[in-house]
Amino acid sequence: MLLLKGNLKNKQLQLYRLNLILFFKLFNIHSNPKRTLLILTINKQMKGKVSMNNFKKIGLSALAGSLIAVSAHAGSMSVTGSASLTFSNTDDESAAAEGNGYTMGDSLTFSGSGEMDNGMTIAVSYEYDGDAEGTDSTFDDHSMTLSSDAMGSLTFAGHGGDGALSAIDDKTPNAMEESWDVVASAETPPGGVSGENMFTYTSPTMSGVTLTAGYLNASDAITDVSYMDFAIKVEPEAVEGLTVGYGAADSEVTTGTQIDYTALYATYAYGSFTVGYQINEADGPTSATDIESEGFGITYAITDDLSIGYNQMEIDQASTSEDQETSAIAASYTSGGVTVKGTMHTFDNVAYTAANDGNAYEFNIGFAF
Secondary structure (H helix, E strand, O other): OHHHHHOHHHHHHHHHHHHHHHHHHHOOOOOHHHHHHHHHHHHHHHOOOOOHHHHHHHHHHHHHHHHHHHHOOOOEEEEEEEEEEEEEEEEEOOOOOOOOEEEEEEEEEEEEEEEOOOOOEEEEEEEEEOOOOOOOOOEEEEEEEEEEOOOEEEEEEEEOEEOOOHHHOOOOOOOOOOOOOOOOOOOOOOOOOEEOOEEEEEOOOEOOEEEEEEEEOOOOOOOOOEEEEEEEEEOOOOOOOEEEEEEEEEEEEEOOEEEEEEEEEEEEEEOOEEEEEEEEEEEOOOHHHOEEEEEEEEEEEOOOOEEEEEEEEEEEEOOOOOOEEEEEEEEEEEEOOEEEEEEEEEEEOHHHOOOOOEEEEEEEEEEEO
């Protein structure tokens, strides 16, 4: 016991050295600047004395210094958000209007990313927004992405995932929103499936060509039995401003019953003008699932902050004699983080119902940060 007491200081010094070695190895601290940071922190804490109380402080100070030294390699996080006020009114003979009156939209998106030792990047994203239906406010869209310059990106979306085809359901240009998107009962162009627990792969762009593929597991309860899609986007170097895309999907709605989706679009930007044309098709086992759509859009940027646009869409279902037709004109102005937009819609035969016609308008002011 006397020998132990007499050598206590030496034992503490040895333990102190072992503690430093442990911290260096545990947090992979090899560079001189990081070690210097730890030594300065310890020397300041020690003040030339070695005691068990000081040794406890040494451990905590060294741990904090180690974490600070390596945190720069742990990744980064950012928060973005938006809030908007919308007033809309719909003169719909079916009285099936969407957003009649004042509504507010808001969201916060938390994004984090970090680089692994092999150079690949992993990123996560969570969106927290006010539920449009007013039921609750929870994390809405959320996803995880693994990517690299050579491999491309692989995304798993727990909610809010877009497949390769649903991401291009309507690529015609507009200054605010699609012409069919203002009336709740309006049919949408056939565009594949988006849903929960979806994998999406996007290749690197090579010579202006980008490939995308999507897969949805058969166990997903809110979608079909199984779903796979792909899309290709070509931006030829020989024709600046031209983009051509094609997508296709197979969706098994019930065992042995399949719907095939296709979409083809082209957009061309020249100076301040952008024009686009698109055709979509769904080919199913019944006439109710045989649907075709054709759309056109044009926008003009008057200035960098002010643009106007016109777009239209016609959707035909094989089982009905009436085609749904929608059109819209819109304008958008941006000043810093504030955007003011307005649109007027005209629609005929909504949901393939004869004389279900009307008009709608919508004004929106939004702030983004």
